[in-house]
Amino acid sequence: MNIQPIRSDADLDRAFARLEALWGVEEGTPEADELEVLSILIERYEDEHYPIGPSDPIEAIKFRMEQQDLTPRDLEPYIGSSGRVSEVLNRKRRLSLRMIRRLHDGLKIPYESLMNEERA
Numbered sequence: 001m002n003i004q005p006i007r008s009d010a011d012l013d014r015a016f017a018r019l020e021a022l023w024g025v026e027e028g029t030p031e032a033d034e035l036e037v038l039s040i041l042i043e044r045y046e047d048e049h050y051p052i053g054p055s056d057p058i059e060a061i062k063f064r065m066e067q068q069d070l071t072p073r074d075l076e077p078y079i080g081s082s083g084r085v086s087e088v089l090n091r092k093r094r095l096s097l098r099m100i101r102r103l104h105d106g107l108k109i110p111y112e113s114l115m116n117e118e119r120a
Contacts (some may be wrong), residue, residue, distance in 0.1 A: 001034045006045040015042050054116035057095055058088070061114075064107050078102040 006012050019038050025031040058061045064070070075085045079099050087093035095103075 001030055002004045002038050003034065003041070006041050012042065012045055055113045057116060058091060060109050061089070061103065064109050078106050
């Protein structure tokens with residue numbers, strides 16, 4: 001195992017190439033250990049150099065709707081009337097704390113995703 005720190009995008013590309021070569025190796029082997037260490041190094045480098053911002057609450061709701069094949073009408077128990085659902089999905093109304101709690105409890109959307117709305 002010849003693992004080196006990832007300090008540049010060129011290093012990252014080499015690490016990804018090696019990671020692909022190791023993909024699917026048998027657990028408990030030195031190659032599996034190398035795969036694990038490379039994964040950690042890649043994740044650390046990407047987190048530092050290519051951070052992903054917080055998710056958008058409306059996109060999180062729409063994603064869950066798509067996953068569970070829900071319609072806007074299915075959101076009424078969590079958000080309120082059809083008009084209110086429409087306003088929220090069209091970004092004309094912000095989510096209230098009550099809506100956030102209901103969406104989290106009912107649809108299992110993480111609080112972190114629902115509470116990242118930019119406040120004016």
